[in-house]
Amino acid sequence: MIKIQGVYKSFDELEVLKGVDLDVKKGEVISVIGGSGSGKSTLLYCINGIEKIQQGNIIVDEIDVHAKGTNRDNLRQRLGMVFQQFNSFPHLTVLENASLAPRIVKKLKKKEAIEIAKEELNNVGLSDKFDEYPTRMSGGQQQRLAIARALAMKPEYMLFDEVTSALDPELVGEVLDTLRMLSDAGMTMICVTHEIAFAREVSDKIAFFHQGIIEELGTPEQVISNPQKETTQKFLSKVLH
């Protein structure tokens, strides 16, 4: 379980998160929607401890992410993350991309790491690309590689930050299908996304983010079909038309 309690985060003078509370239970899919610059990406970076917070707590499976003694490198093995940019490692083949972290972070034997990487690549439909270099693949394929690479660490949670935003429209579907498959398999996920229809379909809860706080939180039925706040209504009418 992930517990986010009263989190404040600033970059120098700029206050980006202004008291965020959110619980994510095992097996839940939560989508975070909201305008650009509202702090959605920052929240994900705070959850896996890549960015520091100034106030509040983030607890992942009883581990206080931002406490002094926490080994955040270890913690991040529980929290897979996929970004808007594909961030494939261009000097490594697809198989090497997916087996690197299991090998050097988990210290698995090479054979074992490759076994796991192959399995995850098969699951995202890249079984015929093991020896390809990522720069020679489409954006959709690279993004599926990024997902497989994160899954090869066998994380408990997955954080997705607008993973379809950099894709050509015709490639969005294949990546969303991969996310659907993951949610069907019971993965706990936080998805920052602009794909409202997708969010409505797969999410247990939707959080509408506005100027550094969660303005509205509820089921897709509540937040998307019957938004209570005016800001939510405005945002939805903008993105749905």
Added chain:
Amino acid sequence: MGMSLFTPLSWNDSGFILTGVLNTVYISLVAITIGTVLGLAVGFLRAESNRVTNTLLGGVLDILRSVPLIIQLILFSTYIGAMGHPLNPFAAGSIVLSLYTMAFMGEVFRGGFESVPQSMVVAGRSLGMSYWQTVLYIRLPIGMRAVFPSWLGVALSVIKDSALVSVIGYMELLRTSEQLISRTQQPLEILLGVGLFYFIISYPLSLYGKYVERKMAI
């Protein structure tokens, strides 16, 4: 029966010439190796460190790069001698040429490290890699690939610049050939031969550099 003051070039000189060739190759390899290792450290420091360290380090490197090598060589060997620690020409030449190489390699590698997008490093960290693992497995290999053609360019100019170490008495190719010229009075043949040697070493390497550059551009 007039005896000539000069003895023409002959096969007997090949051992002497070979010594010059090997010494040139030797000191170049030493300077390129040490210069690359130090340059990596310096380039990494420059890419990572704050403004103050960077300005200081940059200043030192600027001096090394802008003072002509020949002056650095003479200054260093004279100074070391005057201090009462005379070094043999090879040692003195290696030190100066290595530092000179480091100054150029440092800028090359700095560019390499900086060319790796931060987002790629963050992706590595998000997989649980430590800071040093992202340096070793992501920034180093990606950055070094990007600057390989520039690295090769610096290495080639070091091979050519190594001829200057002759001014402090190192028996590299240029100095052996000067001695041969004064004995044989055949400057044309000898200098052409020396030029050919540098060409044979440099040209294939520079072609290779261009090939790699083209391949990476795709």
